[in-house]
Amino acid sequence: MIGRRPVARRAQDLGFRLVLLACLGLSFLLLGVLLYDVVRDGVGHLDLGFLTSFTSIDADKAGAEAALWGTVWLMGICIVFIVPVGVATAVYLEEFADQSRWWNRLIEVNIQNLASVPSVVYGILGLAFLVRGPLSLGNTVLAGGLTLGLLVLPVVIIAAREAIRAVPPSIREGSLALGATQWQTVWRQVLPAAIPGIATGVILALSRAIGETAPLIVVGAATVITFNPSGLDSQFTALPIQIFDWISRASNDVNDYRPLAAAGILLLMILLLLMNSAAIWLRNRYEQKW
Amino acid sequence: MEAASTTAAGARAVPTLGPARRRWGEQLIKALLVLAALLSVLTTTGIVVALLRETVDFFGSVGVWEFLSQAKWSPLFEPPSFGVRPLVVGTLLTTAVAMVVATPLGLGAAIYLSEYARPGVRRTIKPVLEVLAGVPTIVFGYFALTFFTPEILQGLLGVEVSIFNALAAGIVMGFMIVPTVASVSEDAMSAVPQSLREGAFGLGASRLQVSLRVVFPAALSGIVAGVILGVSRAIGETMIVLIAAGQIASNSLDPRDPHYTLASFIGATAKGDIPTGSIEYKTIFAVGTLLFVLTLVMNLISIRFVRRFRQVYE
Numbered sequence: 001m002i003g004r005r006p007v008a009r010r011a012q013d014l015g016f017r018l019v020l021l022a023c024l025g026l027s028f029l030l031l032g033v034l035l036y037d038v039v040r041d042g043v044g045h046l047d048l049g050f051l052t053s054f055t056s057i058d059a060d061k062a063g064a065e066a067a068l069w070g071t072v073w074l075m076g077i078c079i080v081f082i083v084p085v086g087v088a089t090a091v092y093l094e095e096f097a098d099q100s101r102w103w104n105r106l107i108e109v110n111i112q113n114l115a116s117v118p119s120v121v122y123g124i125l126g127l128a129f130l131v132r133g134p135l136s137l138g139n140t141v142l143a144g145g146l147t148l149g150l151l152v153l154p155v156v157i158i159a160a161r162e163a164i165r166a167v168p169p170s171i172r173e174g175s176l177a178l179g180a181t182q183w184q185t186v187w188r189q190v191l192p193a194a195i196p197g198i199a200t201g202v203i204l205a206l207s208r209a210i211g212e213t214a215p216l217i218v219v220g221a222a223t224v225i226t227f228n229p230s231g232l233d234s235q236f237t238a239l240p241i242q243i244f245d246w247i248s249r250a251s252n253d254v255n256d257y258r259p260l261a262a263a264g265i266l267l268l269m270i271l272l273l274l275m276n277s278a279a280i281w282l283r284n285r286y287e288q289k290w
Numbered sequence: 291m292e293a294a295s296t297t298a299a300g301a302r303a304v305p306t307l308g309p310a311r312r313r314w315g316e317q318l319i320k321a322l323l324v325l326a327a328l329l330s331v332l333t334t335t336g337i338v339v340a341l342l343r344e345t346v347d348f349f350g351s352v353g354v355w356e357f358l359s360q361a362k363w364s365p366l367f368e369p370p371s372f373g374v375r376p377l378v379v380g381t382l383l384t385t386a387v388a389m390v391v392a393t394p395l396g397l398g399a400a401i402y403l404s405e406y407a408r409p410g411v412r413r414t415i416k417p418v419l420e421v422l423a424g425v426p427t428i429v430f431g432y433f434a435l436t437f438f439t440p441e442i443l444q445g446l447l448g449v450e451v452s453i454f455n456a457l458a459a460g461i462v463m464g465f466m467i468v469p470t471v472a473s474v475s476e477d478a479m480s481a482v483p484q485s486l487r488e489g490a491f492g493l494g495a496s497r498l499q500v501s502l503r504v505v506f507p508a509a510l511s512g513i514v515a516g517v518i519l520g521v522s523r524a525i526g527e528t529m530i531v532l533i534a535a536g537q538i539a540s541n542s543l544d545p546r547d548p549h550y551t552l553a554s555f556i557g558a559t560a561k562g563d564i565p566t567g568s569i570e571y572k573t574i575f576a577v578g579t580l581l582f583v584l585t586l587v588m589n590l591i592s593i594r595f596v597r598r599f600r601q602v603y604e
Contacts, residue, residue: 009496010496012496012498013419013496013497014496016497016501017402017406017497019398020398020401020402020406021402022398022585023394023395023397023398023399023400023402024398024399024402024415026395027395027399027419027420027422027468028418029466030422030462030465031418031421031422031425031465033437034425034429034430034433034437037433037437038429038433041436043509049594050519084326088322088323088325088327089323089326089327089329089330091323092320092323092324092327093327093328096320096323096324097327106331107327107328107330107331109593110330110331110334111330112332112589112593113334113586113589113590113593114333114334115517115539116522116523116529116585116589116592117337117526117582117585117586117589118523118526118528118553118581118582118585118595119528120510120525120526120528120553120556120557120578120581121341121526121562121578121581121582121585122337122573123556123577124337124340124341124556124575125333125336125337125340126342127340127560128336128340128344128575129336129340132566137304139563150333153329153330153333154330157330160397170503181313181316182316182374183315183316183319183320207424208424210426211424211425211426211427211429212426213426213427213428213528213529214427214528214529214532214553214556214557217557217560217561218556218557218560218574220560220563227461240426240428243428243432244428244533245433247432247435247533248533259436260434262432265428265429265432268426268429269425269429272424272426276421276424279467
């Protein structure tokens with residue numbers, strides 16, 4: 001029989017489609033409520049004074065200056081560390097490594113696994129090797145930045161590999177045929193073409209690093225700090241750490257720290273939004289179709 | 291010229307296609323690249339060494355059997371007790387709650403995106419899911435404690451829970467994991483060849499039947515990989531649980547009670563500046579080892595499953 005499907009089956013199909021939409025709708029609803037809740041609680045506190053004063057017992061005077069600058073320092077250290085190391089690893093795996101060798105496959109599986117090691121475990125690594133032990137950097141902003149760098153390195157490597165793989169082989173072959181060495185080909189042809197993809201990956205990695213709290217707690221970011229970092233060996237706090245401190249403080253009638261936490265979260269989300277917009281803009285502006 | 295003198299001997303009759311001379315600069319650069327790649331191996335080694343060194347030390351003063359079998363976790367009180375079971379119970383409980391939320395929602399989203407949504411709709415939905423995935427976990431923790439427990443659980447649904455409870459932490463964590471489950475399983479479903487769908491449609495199957503009886507089974511290994519990856523994230527999640535689930539080691543199987551997990555214990559204990567070599571310092575590493583092993587097993591299983599679906603269709 002050819003014709004329209006029976007009503008019962010069409011109803012079933014429609015019902016299933018609605019269930020699927022409800023799954024998505026519920027997730028979006030939660031995201032919406034979450035954003036609404038944070039904005040409602042925090043928008044009253046987010047002003048210039050919040051950005052230019054240090055944390056304090058007095059909730060009305062407290063701000064996030066030290067935390068903001070701590071985060072800026074952490075991101076700076078992170079970027080200086082992850083860009084060269086991440087890109088070099090990606091170039092090695094894509095352009096030089098012989099994939100049939102077991103050690104190269106081991107490096108690949110290892111990076112895949114590192115991408116899903118819990119962030120708090122990276123904190124333990126930082127505590128044992130960077131803060132104490134062999135490097136003994138102490139509870140410094142350098143140790144914190146490097147710990148975050150190790151944490152997001154797999155993100156950069158995976159994104160950079162994809163960007164490098166997307167450069168068509170004909171570009172490499174043309175370059176090699178003209179007598180360029182392998183490195184000249186990579187440096188002058190492949191990498192310039194892959195820069196937009198790599199930059200997007202780096203921004204995404206930083207936007208993961210900026211919100212990480214657990215590893216910084218473990219490597220000993222301080223909560224009550226009333227000065228900005230002055231150098232790599234300076235003690236530090238960071239936005240998520242400051243937020244966590246405000247959430248965990250007992251509020252009373254005089255001092256309510258919850259709105260401070262919400263304002264800190266708003267600030268963090270605004271930074272994230274800016275970074276993600278930059279990533280999307282880069283992707284759309286410079287993406288090459290071969 | 292040299293070439294002229296060798297033609298007679300015939301030694302240069304077959305020209306080599308290799309480089310004219312060894313380029314030491316190229317070799318040096320390659321060595322540097324290898325070094326960068328080795329850093330990731332070194333990171334894993336570093337994690338394992340850092341964890342094991344202190345863990346072995348820890349088991350010098352606390353028996354392995356005591357650690358694994360005793361039902362009480364109170365390392366900082368006198369007399370201390372080092373039974374890790376309550377932390378494991380808390381971890382499994384919050385993970386179970388999270389997966390009850392994340393598995394159906396994630397798979398539903400994946401089926402919709404892969405089988406139902408038009409390309410334009412996909413392009414708008416996927417970035418929103420990415421935003422959900424990009425929200426820092428501390429924000430979810432704040433939301434679970436200040437909104438989800440009081441307004442939704444206690445208010446809207448009327449569940450009798452204390453302000454710190456594993457239920458809210460688990461549910462909010464589940465929403466955090468939805469994008470992970472959705473994106474891995476959607477990749478797997480999109481990799482199912484179009485010809486399978488066309489065959490089923492040709493035989494008169496509805497979209498529902500194609501999704502559930504053709505695409506779903508064909509993509510099963512990738513879907514399993516996504517769910518396992520979600521479990522691994524739930525086990526390792528620290529901040530949501532630390533903020534919203536309370537910090538009380540408990541063997542209770544009731545998610546409405548406060549709970550401590552492996553990860554939240556590490557976060558809470560490491561907060562103070564604890565002296566190297568003290569028993570608190572060592573417990574962090576012992577608990578960390580357990581956490582690392584649990585997530586490592588999950589990740590390796592997940593990687594294996596992803597390989598499987600790639601091998602079948604690519």
